[in-house]
Amino acid sequence: MSKKGKVEIDREKCKSCGYCVEHCPQSVLKISENYNDKGYFYAEQVGEECTGCSICAVVCPEAIIEVWRG
Numbered sequence: 760m761s762k763k764g765k766v767e768i769d770r771e772k773c774k775s776c777g778y779c780v781e782h783c784p785q786s787v788l789k790i791s792e793n794y795n796d797k798g799y800f801y802a803e804q805v806g807e808e809c810t811g812c813s814i815c816a817v818v819c820p821e822a823i824i825e826v827w828r829g
């Protein structure tokens with residue numbers, strides 16, 4: 760049975776560094792085509808294959824990714 764997870768990213772605090780995108784083993788994060796109030800293109804979850812591994816949350820320098828496991 761595979762683990763399911765999802766992430767919530769505080770997009771208004773994202774600085775668009777892309778670390779979470781680079782490090783996600785499931786490649787379910789990407790930089791959006793939309794930007795936040797500060798003008799940064801924010802990261803978002805785009806796929807359903809998140810396992811809840813929390814790597815993205817660990818590498819995010821802004822500590823704005825919350826991981827949920829179900």
Ligand code: SF4
Pocket residue numbers: 764765766782783784785786787788808809810811812813814815816826
């Ligand atoms: S918790 Fe893991 S699988 Fe899910 S988005 Fe973050 S790095 Fe990717």
Ligand code: SF4
Pocket residue numbers: 768772773774775776777778779780801802818819820821822823824
């Ligand atoms: S690691 Fe954090 S700050 Fe960088 S793009 Fe991802 S959510 Fe944004």
